[in-house]
Structure formats: C-alpha cells, structure tokens
Amino acid sequence: MIVRLLLAALAAGLIAGMVMTPAQYTRIVPLILQAETYENGDAGHAHGVAETDGAAVAAHDHGEEETVLGFGRLGNTVLANLVAGAGFALLLAAVALLTGIEFPAGRDAVVRGLMLGAAGWFSVQLAPAFSLPPAVPGFPYADLGTRQEWWVIAVAASALGLWLIVQRPEWIAKALGVIVIAAPHFWGSPVPEDLSSNVPAYIASAYAAASLATTLFFWLVLGGLLGLFMSRVPPDQTA
Helix, strand or coil: CHHHHHHHHHHHHHHHHHHHHHHHHHHCHHHHHHHHHHHHHCCCCCCCEEECCCCEEECCCCCHHHCCCCCHHHHHHHHHHHHHHHHHHHHHHHHHHHHCCCCCCCHHHHHHHHHHHHHHHHHHHHHHHCCCCCCCCCCCCCCHHHHHHHHHHHHHHHHHHHHHHHHCCCHHHHHHHHHHHHHHHHHCCCCCCCCCCCCCHHHHHHHHHHHHHHHHHHHHHHHHHHHHHHCCCCHHHHC
16 A cells, blocks of 8 residues: 555656756746856856746756756756656645545546645645745845745735635634644845845746746646546555
C-alpha cells in the first residue's frame, strides 16, 4: 500500500514537473532575460535562482561552468521542477490521507484532485504572494533566511485557514480561518533595506503574474494526475 501511494504521488509529481518546464520557458524565462539586461546596467549578471515560490528557474547565464549545478539554465530548471514536483506531490498525498479525501474511480477522482491542487496553489503560491510576490533577478530582496521563515509561516497559516473554511461547517471556524490566513500579512513580510532597482516595475509585475499563472498550471496538473493515480490504489488499502 505504501509503495503504491508513493509511486502514485511520485509519478504525478515528476510528470507535473516536466510539463512545468515548457510553460516556464514560454512565459517566465523571457522576462528573466529582460531583467538580466537591466541588472547592474549590463546583460547576464543574474545570480542563483529566480523565485517562483514553489518551482525554480535558473537565473545565471554566464556559461555552463558557472550555473548552480553545472547543467545550464535548462538542465537546472528541469531538475528543480522535478524535485519540486515530487516534493509537492508527496505533500498533497499526505494531506489527502490525513484529511480523509477519497479518490473514487472515474472523473470524480480527477475533479477532486484538481480541487486539491487548487488548494495547494492558493496556500503555497497565491496567499504568500499577496505580501511577498515572486521577484526577478536584480530586484531588491530582503534577507533570504527571513523571507523563508515568513514564507513557511504564511503557507502553514494559509493551509490551516483554508481547511477551516472548507472543511468545518461552523461559522466561527470559517471566520477564524479568514483571520488565520490574513494574520501573516498583518504582521508584515520582510522588506529589503534598499528598494532601488534598475529593473523596470512593469517587468517585475509581469514576472509575478506569469509566475502565479504557470504555478497554477503546475498545481492543477499535479492535482489532477494525483487524483487519477490515487484512484488506482484499492480503497481497502488506502483505508
């Protein structure tokens, strides 16, 4: 049973990670290339990984030997997407089992998977992006550790709040869910000390919108495939 569940989750995650790559190269990578031309007033000086909150695009383009893992922009992006897809798939499968979500055979399994994927996108991508949107290379950043801590808190609060709103019938629980989702944003996300940047604001906003759109595609594919594959596991085994 455990092996079947793990294989179902990993298969869904790896496929979703693969199909995410062409979507990123269609919408996100061109914006990264534009941003790199503005960073430090010269082209090609981006370092590390451009943030899309859950899937990554290699942002360093000085040559194969200088990329993060030596695979080039495309190779690093594919690898990051495969790892992110597998990890998020296992997370969604765990949430489905812990909350008692069942995936009956047929179209209902895919629909439930899509809803679960949409919930994952809201918790991991959309809700944190209200205060900490994805940023292109060359845009001002707060301290990485501080941003990661706030992001983890925001994701956990969003997931808990969404569960209270969707799963609990009491109106008090639903109101509490809204408060829990909003709490990290009232507290405030990390702000960089220097807000100056050579990257135009329209590129940054277009990048944030493209990142949210492509990650929505990723999470829907992930959820739909997870529901389909989980429906192949016999119900008596999942119980």
